[in-house]
Amino acid sequence: xxxxxxxxxxxxxxxxxxxxxxxxxxxxxxxxxxxxxxxxxxxxxxxxxxxxxxxxxxxxxxxxxxxxxxxxxxxxxxxxxxxxxxxxxxxxxxxxxxxxxxxxxxxxxxxxxxxxxxxxxxxxxxxxxxxxxxxxxxxxxxxxxxxxxxxxxxxxxxxxxxxxxxxxxxxxxxxxxxxxxxxxxxxxxxxxxxxxxxxxxxxxxxxxxxxxxxxxxxxxxxxxxxxxxxxxxxxxxxxxxxxxxxxxxxxxxx
Amino acid sequence: xxxxxxxxxxxxxxxxxxxxxxxxxxxxxxxxxxxxxxxxxxxxxxxxxxxxxxxxxxxxxxxxxxxxxxxxxxxxxxxxxxxxxxxxxxxxxxxxxxxxxxxxxxxxxxxxxxxxxxxxxxxxxxxxxxxxxxxxxxxxxxxxxxxxxxxxxxxxxxxxxxxxxxxxxxxxxxxxxxxxxxxxxxxxxxxxxxxxxxxxxxxxxxxxxxxxxxxxxxxxxxxxxxxxxxxxxxxxxxxxxxxxxxxxxxxxxxxxxxxxxxxxxxxxxxxxxxxxxxxxxxxxxxxxxxxxxxxxxxxxxxxxxxxxxxxxxx
Numbered sequence: 001x002x003x004x005x006x007x008x009x010x011x012x013x014x015x016x017x018x019x020x021x022x023x024x025x026x027x028x029x030x031x032x033x034x035x036x037x038x039x040x041x042x043x044x045x046x047x048x049x050x051x052x053x054x055x056x057x058x059x060x061x062x063x064x065x066x067x068x069x070x071x072x073x074x075x076x077x078x079x080x081x082x083x084x085x086x087x088x089x090x091x092x093x094x095x096x097x098x099x100x101x102x103x104x105x106x107x108x109x110x111x112x113x114x115x116x117x118x119x120x121x122x123x124x125x126x127x128x129x130x131x132x133x134x135x136x137x138x139x140x141x142x143x144x145x146x147x148x149x150x151x152x153x154x155x156x157x158x159x160x161x162x163x164x165x166x167x168x169x170x171x172x173x174x175x176x177x178x179x180x181x182x183x184x185x186x187x188x189x190x191x192x193x194x195x196x197x198x199x200x201x202x203x204x205x206x207x208x209x210x211x212x213x214x215x216x217x218x219x220x221x222x223x224x225x226x227x228x229x230x231x232x233x234x235x236x237x238x239x240x241x242x243x244x245x246x247x248x249x250x251x252x253x254x
Numbered sequence: 255x256x257x258x259x260x261x262x263x264x265x266x267x268x269x270x271x272x273x274x275x276x277x278x279x280x281x282x283x284x285x286x287x288x289x290x291x292x293x294x295x296x297x298x299x300x301x302x303x304x305x306x307x308x309x310x311x312x313x314x315x316x317x318x319x320x321x322x323x324x325x326x327x328x329x330x331x332x333x334x335x336x337x338x339x340x341x342x343x344x345x346x347x348x349x350x351x352x353x354x355x356x357x358x359x360x361x362x363x364x365x366x367x368x369x370x371x372x373x374x375x376x377x378x379x380x381x382x383x384x385x386x387x388x389x390x391x392x393x394x395x396x397x398x399x400x401x402x403x404x405x406x407x408x409x410x411x412x413x414x415x416x417x418x419x420x421x422x423x424x425x426x427x428x429x430x431x432x433x434x435x436x437x438x439x440x441x442x443x444x445x446x447x448x449x450x451x452x453x454x455x456x457x458x459x460x461x462x463x464x465x466x467x468x469x470x471x472x473x474x475x476x477x478x479x480x481x482x483x484x485x486x487x488x489x490x491x492x493x494x495x496x497x498x499x500x501x502x503x504x505x506x507x508x509x510x511x512x513x514x515x516x517x518x519x520x521x522x523x524x525x526x527x528x529x530x531x532x533x534x535x536x537x538x539x540x541x542x543x544x545x546x547x548x549x550x551x552x553x554x555x556x557x558x559x560x561x562x563x564x565x566x567x568x
Contacts, residue, residue, distance in 0.1 A: 056478060057478075057568060058478055058567075058568060059568060060568055078483075078565070078568070079482070079483075081568065082480040082481065082482045083480070084480075085477075085478060085479065085480035086479070086480030088480075090478060090479075096471060096474075096475050098284065098471070098472050098475060101284070109475070109476070109479060110479045110480070113476060113479050113480055113481045113485065114480065124259055127259035128259050130259075131259055157479075
């Protein structure tokens with residue numbers, strides 16, 4: 001059965017400048033489809049982080065139109081944006097875990113923000129920590145976790161609410177290649193369930209690890225799309241899958 | 255790689271729900287609670303104590319002025335300023351008889367010589383020579399209504415023949431400057447209460463801004479996870495509310511102790527006018543409301559500060 005063939009995000013001639021400086025993003029146009037896997041690449045200063053900020057609604061563009069889940073979010077009142085943010089998962093480059101909260105409480109945060117009852121969220125958070133291989137570190141504060149463990153807590157926090165789109169900024173930047181591959185497998189597992197994934201990375205080796213992924217390449221604030229595949233991608237259908245179905249065990253355990 | 259765990263069931267709380275479902279307990283954990291380690295509770299305690307003292311002073315002055323006014327408003331004093339004792343006595347008796355018949359007078363009483371001597375004792379000493387310092391005869395009048403100048407003029411005309419040495423004055427006229435001073439002090443107390451309230455709000459504003467800076471990462475993360483302005487403000491409101499409650503309670507206790515000690519000292523003065531400045535139970539209740547008002551002002555200030563700062567984010 002097919003589902004969710006509509007677009008998740010559309011950027012149309014989006015430009016962004018900070019203050020009166022030159023534009024850091026110019027004429028960026030693309031469409032992200034549900035269930036797709038995108039790598040966002042580009043040199044340092046190309047505008048990757050700025051583009052991600054627009055994607056996770058931390059920034060308004062200076063011009064252009066951004067449509068998210070069928071709604072123009074540029075003209076939307078501020079008060080309606082939290083509902084859209086709750087449909088997104090974000091893995092920050094510097095993790096941004098809350099230092100005085102345990103791993104459990106950090107992962108539970110999106111559910112608490114969304115109003116999930118304490119009795120209901122406990123099992124989900126425990127399962128999620130188990131999924132990222134941190135079942136034994138539920139009470140640990142971020143300062144006592146290794147870089148890779150912190151990264152996994154950040155990923156667990158980003159995906160606990162099963163977002164429609166996951167945005168990850170250099171999620172493998174602080175971990176060794178083996179751990180980077182394992183993290184990628186986590187994103188793939190989520191992607192198989194229909195979540196659109198956007199991963200910003202410098203690591204060109206990662207790009208080959210996800211066969212069906214699309215590449216978004218930024219160069220000096222402009223998105224290169226020589227084939228037009230980002231702006232007018234071929235219609236893609238995502239297979240409806242039961243959340244509990246077994247979809248393969250190719251990534252190994254943490 | 256196994257699939258991620260199944261999607262959790264959301265409470266259907268929508269944007270208005272969230273932390274409120276947890277009655278703020280979990281939300282409060284997001285901001286580390288310094289409790290008594292920070293200056294906030296102590297600043298609020300001092301502000302509330304000063305406000306209680308200023309408000310108690312203002313209320314006491316109000317009571318004092320009201321009591322004095324109600325006592326003096328219908329009162330008038332007739333002085334027979336005559337050096338010869340026999341003539342003074344004759345005029346006093348004549349005035350007493352005439353005034354008792356006046357329709358505006360409710361009661362009339364000649365102040366006994368012994369009472370007069372006692373009143374003047376601080377200035378003239380014990381056993382003063384009455385011949386050397388003639389003391390006027392005094393007649394105390396209570397009018398049926400507030401003494402008006404027209405009534406007093408009518409009495410002056412009545413006494414002009416039989417008691418030409420009589421001088422009639424409304425008692426309230428003597429204390430006019432005192433009432434004026436009391437009124438100024440009341441306004442001063444009110445201004446102090448308002449200023450202290452504003453200072454408390456400013457202190458909370460500064461503390462909330464400082465807390466915002468300290469917890470900026472937490473706020474941004476909660477904001478980007480879909481937390482609403484109201485949810486984030488609630489976190490700080492709760493923290494400030496706890497500090498304000500603690501500070502307000504301590505401040506109320508300190509303020510009440512100061513008011514009681516001052517009250518005891520004024521009672522020791524044994525002055526008739528000061529005795530009218532005691533606090534009623536409604537006044538004590540008003541003082542007890544001050545820390546509650548302080549908590550409300552503090553929480554409102556924290557909310558406005560945080561939501562103002564959040565509005566600068568997308």
